[in-house]
Amino acid sequence: QVQLAESGGGLVQAGGSLRLSCAFSGNTFSDHTMAWFRQAPGKEREFVSLITWNVRNIYYADSVKGRFTISRDDAKNTVYLQMDSLKPEDTAVYYCGARRYGGRTYTETMYNYWGQGTQVTVSS
Numbered sequence: 113q114v115q116l117a118e119s120g121g122g123l124v125q126a127g128g129s130l131r132l133s134c135a136f137s138g139n140t141f142s143d144h145t146m147a148w149f150r151q152a153p154g155k156e157r158e159f160v161s162l163i164t165w166n167v168r169n170i171y172y173a174d175s176v177k178g179r180f181t182i183s184r185d186d187a188k189n190t191v192y193l194q195m196d197s198l199k200p201e202d203t204a205v206y207y208c209g210a211r212r213y214g215g216r217t218y219t220e221t222m223y224n225y226w227g228q229g230t231q232v233t234v235s236s
Contacts, residue, residue: 114137116226116227117134119134123234124234125234125235127197132193132232134146134208136189137189144212144213146165147210147214150207151207152201152203157220162182168184171216175201176202180195181193202232205229208227
């Protein structure tokens with residue numbers, strides 16, 4: 113059974129940076145496409161970024177493009193989200209999701225496994 117555990121959230125001022133981590137266990141990490149989603153209070157969960165399992169294609173939501181960077185370390189079974197130039201509108205609970213042999217999919221329901229989330233709060 114796949115388990116995901118996010119960490120690295122916190123409180124930061126606008127313009128600051130945070131690095132989120134998501135530790136993967138219970139299956140072959142390199143077979144899984146990994147994604148980050150976020151959910152702000154009163155809003156639906158939305159796609160942030162993904163990195164595919166095979167050719168390592170990377171995609172970002174327009175709202176974070178140029179500010180966030182996703183990466184993965186297969187030796188450590190971990191996916192990262194480097195968040196720079198943070199804005200108050202980035203405030204949300206950030207979740208990582210996994211899908212085995214997943215392609216380019218931005219849809220929450222297409223991911224089979226989720227972590228518990230980590231809170232990111234950006235103050236103005």
